[in-house]
Amino acid sequence: MDRKGITGMGYRCLILLISILAFASCKEENNKLPEPKEDMAVVVEPVHIYEFGFNLNDFIVKRDTVKKGDSFGEILERNKIGYPKIYNIANIARDSFDIRKLQVGKPYTLLCSKDSLELPKCFIYQPNQEEYVVINFQDSIHAYTSKKPIKYVEKTATGIITSSISAELEAQGLSQRLAYKMADEIYAWTIDFRRLQKGDRFKVIYTDKYIDDTIYTGVHNIKAAYFEHNKEPFYAFEFETDSTKGIIDYFNEEAKNLRRAFLKAPVKFKRISSRYNLKRRIAVYGFKVRPHKGTDFAAGIGTPIMATANGTVTESRRKGGNGNYVKIRHNATYETQYLHMKKRKAKVGQFVKQGDVIGWVGMTGNTGGPHVCYRFWKNGKQVDPFKQKLPEAKPISDSLKVKFLDFIEPIKTTLDLIPFTNEITDGGLEDNLITFKN
Known part of the structure; x- marks a missing residue:
């Protein structure tokens, strides 16, 4: 090949080499990452508590x-x-x-x-x-x-009883206050919660109380309940009958009051240590007849003593063998008295509602142990409360009955629409028969 040809070939090779180098240079430029910018200062707003x-x-x-x-x-x-x-x-x-x-x-x-x-x-x-x-x-x-700000959260609960309502609530981690309210405040005179049957079922609409949105203080109230005991239905609806005195009762779907005028006992007692007995004889008195005109409920010192019915406090004092005591007039017929208190809470002239704490169990006066001696008067004479046919609570007035029925209509609808879950099957009771909804 002549010199001229070699020179032309070398020129073309040189051009090709330059093109390749230029392409590679451009590709390298394109693959370069952008230069990192200086870090920007992040402003963190303080959290105000x-x-x-x-x-x-x-x-x-x-x-x-x-x-x-x-x-x-x-x-x-x-x-x-x-x-x-x-x-x-x-x-x-x-x-x-x-x-x-x-x-x-x-x-x-x-x-x-x-x-x-x-x-x-x-x-x-x-x-x-x-x-x-x-x-x-x-x-x-x-x-x-x-x-502090208080928040109330409405919730529902449904369940089917396998042993006791308390056991079921405990298993679900829910407040025993639900059991207490249903057993002692709502159905105390209509259902014996110590004798519930397997398969009894219930549903409730209730309110939980929170302070500052975070502190749970327990069940505030039960708005409505349905309890099916031995296949018999029992409805209960909360309703205020006297806004001046703040009296709230539970009524069934026909506006009948579910409670009686008097509680069965003024304390959560361990046992009845001495009953009403006009012929009682005591060894320390030589077995002479020493009538006992009260009913002694044994309970620990400091146990709250409750008014067994609505009424006005007529006496609150300490006197002789009675020790600290409170006496309440409920109406023209009935009075009650609560003896041997450690401390009195109720004052003369004060209106108290059934279940209000009026004092605490103690051993003041003549007493051999901590208890409350509960005395019951009918027409000015002390009688045995367990032998009295105690009156029902005051019925709802005719004027309020229409208001009550209108008030419960949407609540009853809501209650009826709450489904029971895990129903009883032909093969027996399923596991986890009680479930709760928040």
């Missing part, structure tokens, strides 16, 4: 409980507040809250300044889960009582 009406982020929060021997002054003094200022705070706040009423074991919160001194600016005391007392001394001194 509010409690008792304050933004807790603005303070150093110190929580504690009232200890034995603590006082309002000692708590503040421990936290660097001098007694002249403590006296001034207590003096101004006393019209809103008596600082002497701090109870051992109750929680309190100090909101302190966010500096090295951490001086208290506000004292918050919680006498119970719902209420709290604020004594604010950041600028001017003022005190007030308030309540």
Whole structure:
């Protein structure tokens, strides 16, 4: 091949090589990742935590409980507040809250300044889960009582009994308050819950109570219930019959009151230690006849004592062998008396409702052990309550009956539409016969 041909071939090769290098260069450029940009600052908004009406982020929060021997002054003094200022705070706040009423074991919160001194600016005391007392001394001194927000959540429950309603509720992790309310408040006079049958079934519409959306405080009330016992249906609907006195009763679908005028007993008792007996003889008195005109219900000291019926307190005092006692007039016919209390709660002139706590079991007066002696008067004479044909509760008035029937109509429809689950089969009872819906 001549020189000219070689030169032409070399030229073409050179052009091809340049093209290949250019293509590779472009491909490499295209495959390059973009240069990373500088990191941008991320702004995180602080989470504001509010409690008792304050933004807790603005303070150093110190929580504690009232200890034995603590006082309002000692708590503040421990936290660097001098007694002249403590006296001034207590003096101004006393019209809103008596600082002497701090109870051992109750929680309190100090909101302190966010500096090295951490001086208290506000004292918050919680006498119970719902209420709290604020004594604010950041600028001017003022005190007030308030309540935490409360939420009520309506729920439903259905079930078929295999052993007892309490056992079934416990197995499902639900409040025993449901069983108590159905057994003692709603169906106490119509169904004996100690003798439920396998296959008895129920459904309820009830309300759970929450404080601050998170603190569960239990079943607030049962709005409506259906219980099928021995294949006989029992409806119950909650209805307020007296808004002035706050009287609420349960009625069936025909507006008949489900309760009696009197509870069977004034306490949750262990046993009846002594019955009404006009011929009782006691060894310590030489077996002389010592009539016992009351019924003694043995119970532990501190057990709540309940009014067995609605009425007005006519006596609340301590006297001789009776010890601390309360007496209630229920109407022109009936009175009741509750003896040997550790402490009385009801005051003379106070209207109490059936089931209200009026005192606590003790051993005051002549008594050999903790109990409440329950005395029952009919037409001014003490009688045995277990031998009386106790009246039914006051029936609903004619004017309220129409309102009641209109009120329960949509509730009954809702109750009837709640399905029973895991029904009894021909082969027997299935597992997990009781189920609950939230």
